[in-house]
Amino acid sequence: xxxxxxxxGRPDTVDGAAPSIEFxxxxxxxxxxxxIATCVRKAVGYxxxxxIAGEVLVSxxxxxxxxxxxxxxxxxxxxxxxxxxYGGALGCGIHAARGRYVIMGDADDSYDFSDLxxxxxxxxxxxxxxxGNRFKGGILPGAMPLLHRYLGNPVLSAIGRLFxxxxxxxxxxxxxxxxxQSIIDLDLRTTGMEFASEMVVSASLAHxxxxxxxxxxxxxxxxxxxxxxxxxxxxxxxxxxxxxxxRWSFGYPGAVLMIAGMALVAALLPGQLSxxxxxxxxxxxxxxxxxxxVVGVQAIVHGVIARRFAAMHQLLPAHRRAQxxxxxxxxxxxxxxxxxxxxxxxxxxxYATGVWADAHFGAIADGKLLRIMLLSMSAIVVAVQLGxxxxxxxxxxxxxxxxxxxxxxxxxxxPVE
Numbered sequence: 001x002x003x004x005x006x007x008x009g010r011p012d013t014v015d016g017a018a019p020s021i022e023f024x025x026x027x028x029x030x031x032x033x034x035x036i037a038t039c040v041r042k043a044v045g046y047x048x049x050x051x052i053a054g055e056v057l058v059s060x061x062x063x064x065x066x067x068x069x070x071x072x073x074x075x076x077x078x079x080x081x082x083x084x085x086y087g088g089a090l091g092c093g094i095h096a097a098r099g100r101y102v103i104m105g106d107a108d109d110s111y112d113f114s115d116l117x118x119x120x121x122x123x124x125x126x127x128x129x130x131x132g133n134r135f136k137g138g139i140l141p142g143a144m145p146l147l148h149r150y151l152g153n154p155v156l157s158a159i160g161r162l163f164x165x166x167x168x169x170x171x172x173x174x175x176x177x178x179x180x181q182s183i184i185d186l187d188l189r190t191t192g193m194e195f196a197s198e199m200v201v202s203a204s205l206a207h208x209x210x211x212x213x214x215x216x217x218x219x220x221x222x223x224x225x226x227x228x229x230x231x232x233x234x235x236x237x238x239x240x241x242x243x244x245x246x247r248w249s250f251g252y253p254g255a256v257l258m259i260a261g262m263a264l265v266a267a268l269l270p271g272q273l274s275x276x277x278x279x280x281x282x283x284x285x286x287x288x289x290x291x292x293x294v295v296g297v298q299a300i301v302h303g304v305i306a307r308r309f310a311a312m313h314q315l316l317p318a319h320r321r322a323q324x325x326x327x328x329x330x331x332x333x334x335x336x337x338x339x340x341x342x343x344x345x346x347x348x349x350x351y352a353t354g355v356w357a358d359a360h361f362g363a364i365a366d367g368k369l370l371r372i373m374l375l376s377m378s379a380i381v382v383a384v385q386l387g388x389x390x391x392x393x394x395x396x397x398x399x400x401x402x403x404x405x406x407x408x409x410x411x412x413x414x415p416v417e
Contacts, residue, residue, distance in 0.1 A: 020053055021053055021054060021055050021098045021099045021100075022052060022053050022054060022099055022100055022101060023047070023052055023053075023054035023055075023099045023100075023101050023102070023103060023120065024054065024055050024056075024057050024097035024098060024099030024101070024102045024103070024180070025043040025046075025047075025054065025055070025056045025057065025102075025103050025104075025105070025113060025116070026057050026059060026090065026093045026094065026097055026102050026103070026104040026105075027039055027040070027043075027056070027057070027058050027059070027071075027076070027093075027104070027105060027106070027107045028058075028059050028061065028081075028086060028089035028090050028093060028104070028106070028107065029058050029059065029060045029061065029063055029067050029071065029089070029107045030060070030061040030062060030063055030067075030089070031063045031064060031065045031067060031224075032063070032065075032067050032107040032108065032222070033063075033065040033066050033067045033070055034221060034222050034223060034224075035107060035108050035109040035220070035221040035222055036058065036067050036070055036071050036074070036076075036107050037070050037071070037073070037074040038109050038221065039105070039107055039109055039113055040056050040058070040071055040074035040075055040076045041074050041075070042112065042113040042114040043056045043076075043113040043114075044056055044074070044075045044076075045114060046113060046114050046115065046116055050117065050120070052120070054099060055077055055097075055098055055099060056075060056076040056077065057076065057077050057078075057079065057093055057096065057097055057098075058071040058076045058077070058078045058079070058093075058107070059078075059079050059081045059089040059090065059092050059093030059096070060078055060079070060080055060081060060089070061081050061084060061085070061088065061089040062080075062081075062084070067107075079092060079093060079096040081093065083191055084191065085191035085192045085193075085195075086191075086192060086193050086195055086196075087188070087190045087191040087192055087193070087194065087195025087196075087198070088191040090104060090195055091188060091191070091195070094180060094183060094184060095184065097180055099180065100179070100180060100181075101120075101123045101177060101178070101179060101180060102177065102178055102180045102183070103116055103119050103120075103123075103175070103176070103177040104174070104175070104176060104177075104178075105174055105175040106174045106175075106220075108220035108221060108222050109218070109220055109221040109222075110143060110174075110217055110218050110219065110220040110221075111132075111174065111175040111215065111216075111217065111218075112216060112218070116177070118130075118213040118214070118215075119132075119175075119176075119177040119213060120177075122177070122211045122213055123177050123178075123179065126209055127177075127179075127209050127210070127211040128178060128179045128182045128203065128208040128209045128210070129176065129177075129178045129179075129182070129183070129199070129200070129203045129208050129209070129210045129211070130176060130177040130178065130210075130211045130212070130213060131168050131170065131173055131176050131200070131210065131211070131212045131213070132170065132173040132174075132175040132176055132212075132213060132214070132215030133168075133169050133170040133173060133212050133213065133214055133215060134170050134173055134215060134216070134217040135153075135154075135169055135170055136169065136170075136212075136214040136215075137213075137214030137215040137216045137217070138214075138216045138217070139216075139217045140216065140217065140218045140219060141219070142219040143217045143218050143219045143220075144217060145230070147230060148230065152230065152234050153170065153171070153172055156171055156172065156197075156234065156237050156238060156241070157169060157170060157171040157172070159238070159241055160197065160200065160201065160241055162248070163241055163244075163245040163247075163248050164201055164204050164205070164241075164244075164245065165204070166200060166201070166204040166210065167210070167212070168200055168210065168212055169212065170212075171196065171197055171200055171237075172196050172197070172237070173196075173215065174196070175215050176199075178199075178203075182203075182206075182208055183199065183203070185206075186199070186202040186203065186206055188202060190240065192233065192236050193233040193236060193237065194233070194236040194237050194239070194240040196237070197237045197240050197241060198240060201240070201241070201244055244310075246302075246303045246304075246306040246307045246310065247303065247307075249303070249306070250299045250300065250302045250303030250306060251299070251300055251303035251304075253296075253299055254295075254296045254297070254298070254299025254300035254301075254302075254303060255296065255300060256296070257292045257293075257295055257296030257299065258292065258293055258296025258297055258299075258300065259296070260289075260292055260296075261288075261289045261290065261291070261292025261293035261294075261296055262289070262293055263289075264281075264285060264286070264288065264289030264292070265286060265289040265290060265293065265375065267281075268281060268282070268283075268285060268286040268289065268371070269286075269368075269371055269375070270368075271367065271368065272367075273285075282367070283367060283370060283371070283374075286371055286374060287374055290374050290375060290377075290378040291378075293378060293382065294378055294381050294382055294385070297382050297385065297386070298382075298385050298389075301334075301385065301386065301389040302389075304329050304393075305389060305392060305393055305396065308393065308396060309396055329393070330393075331390045331391065331393050331394035331397070332390075334386050334387075334389060334390030334393065335386075335387060335390045335391075337386055338382075338383040338384070338386035338387040338390060339383070341379045341380070341382055341383035341386065342379070342380060342383035342384075342387075344376070344379050345376045345377065345378075345379030345380035345383060346376075346380065347376075348372050348373070348375060348376025348379065349373065349376045349377070349380075351372065352369050352372050352373045352376065355369055356369075
């Protein structure tokens with residue numbers, strides 16, 4: 001990562017040789033003058049008591065309150081992160097760290113850096129990402145807002161486990177340790193608070209060894225409000241999870257809608273459906289079923305396109321079963337399905353128009369004919385959706401690298417005289 005400036009701390013070499021540093025405690029910082037010294041001193045003290053060759057690294061994100069000087073005086077090495085945001089500071093710090101393992105934690109003194117033995121043991125045992133779990137270790141009074149404790153963190157963590165099958169109970173714990181090179185290899189890209197989710201999700205998709213240890217969350221020692229913004233940062237976490245799981249964002253909801261719509265349409269196609277005394281479903285429910293089919297099909301196709309785009313740009317790893325499906329869903333096959341649906345829809349409308357013509361284009365009270373019209377129009381809409389989506393899929397398959405390689409082969413085979 002370019003642009004890292006360093007100040008203070010340990011020398012880069014000792015007697016001309018690189019020092020052997022096993023652990024780096026990484027602390028992102030932005031105007032934490034009230035608590036940064038406490039965090040650094042606790043971390044330095046832990047290394048000394050545990051006999052660990054380590055460094056305390058503060059990745060500063062533009063502090064103007066003297067945090068840099070305070071951190072250096074307490075024994076930390078400081079790097080200046082040129083990328084704004086929580087994720088930006090951590091990304092820069094991870095690249096600047098000298099330890100084989102990194103343990104990261106916030107600079108507000110809410111995590112206890114004086115005892116990190118559980119993280120150290122798990123990392124030395126082969127864990128590549130070791131997450132703290134505040135719900136198992138304990139949340140002290142006043143340490144976490146009730147909205148975060150009972151809604152935000154549990155819901156987002158549950159969504160993460162559901163979408164990605166990750167055995168982690170606290171997705172957003174700020175205290176975690178990892179094998180530095182393993183995390184660098186993930187090529188993490190977000191710069192905001194969603195960096196915490198990206199690390200866990202990417203580690204899971206890369207099949208890293210993820211473990212969890214209990215950790216205690218204390219009330220932070222700051223007098224100012226935290227940098228975290230509940231709704232803004234909560235949405236950024238949720239958005240990241242959704243965009244990286246096309247199955248749950250598009251595929252499964254679309255399949256549920258489509259199947260429910262088809263069941264409703266099939267049940268009502270013969271006529272009115274009586275449920276119980278005085279309650280029945282008729283043409284309005286039939287229209288709802290048609291709409292559910294249209295929306296469901298479009299969601300499924302969007303999921304296929306999103307998954308292909310993600311695999312093409314290596315945003316998501318290739319999956320064998322998913323790849324077989326993506327390979328089977330070609331532009332030509334989508335267009336063939338669209339043509340069949342279009343023909344069926346046009347045929348249905350032609351039939352209904354013929355019946356209407358036989359009635360001299362007057363009023364028709366035949367509810368079944370109206371159902372045929374609605375279903376035919378829905379088929380035409382789905383056909384148009386599929387056709388447009390098929391062409392979009394074809395555009396995605398125009399890979400610039402492949403096109404350039406083909407052009408190079410043509411130039412080599414047929415040189416211009």
